[in-house]
Amino acid sequence: MTSTDTPARGQKPAGAVAPSSWLDRTGTPATPTSRHPRRVPHLAAGAMLVVCCAGGTVWWTTSTQDRTPTLAVARAVTVGHVLSMADLRTVDVSASAGTVxxxxxxAAGVLGRPMATxxxxxxxxxxDAVGAAQLPVPGRAIVAVGVKPGQFPPALTAxxxxxxxxxxxxxxPATTGQAPVAGTTWRAIxxxxxxxxTDQTTVVSLDLSAADAEALAxxxxxxxxxxxxxAGGGR
Structure with missing residues (x-):
């Protein structure tokens, strides 16, 4: 009596030939599958980044070449102040057309000259910010007051x-007009x-708002x- 071996579940029959890896289960050539996804989007993004960096470099180089070393004030300066090296600093700016x-x-042309504003x-x-004072500006006025020693500091300057x-x-006797009362103050330059x-009266010209100038007068x-x-306390 001849016995026939039955393969266990999960085992291939003896002599069975396993299909090649390039064939599917039906024996038809399988479509090759790439294990590595296409990287075209990443390559495109990288190319754009390179272009942007190159463009930014060109822009920065061009803008830097257009900048000119220019004088600026290092601290607050007021009308009449005589410029010194301590008042100035150098900045690189790209000025628009028409800006002087x-x-x-x-710098030698402005050192030792008074501020005009x-x-x-x-x-x-x-x-035009250096030289003769450009006063008064709109909304301001100049009023002259006569003061004697003891009414102002001797070091008072423009x-x-x-x-x-x-x-x-x-x-x-007290005046009967509309003169301000004692303790009234105004800030001025x-x-x-x-x-x-000969009468020991010093005339001081003060720059302040038009309304305050009328009251002070x-x-x-x-x-x-x-x-x-x-200094630098403002108006």
């Missing part, structure tokens, strides 16, 4: 920030100081005191 600035190599720290210096204070009335004449000269404030 002072090149850094022309007030500038804050970092402001670019223009030719460009100094001051506070004008109405003092109490002396032996003279000294526009000029005229030396005392009504105060009798003997009831004013001028107090200097720290």
């Amino acid at each position: 600035l002072v090149p850094a190599d022309e 007030n500038l804050g720290p970092g402001a670019l210096l223009t030719p 460009g100094a920030p001051i506070t004008a204070i109405v003092t109490a009335a002396g032996t003279q 000294v526009a000029g100081v005229a030396p005392a004449a 009504q105060v009798p000269a003997d009831r004013l005191a001028l107090v200097m404030r720290p």
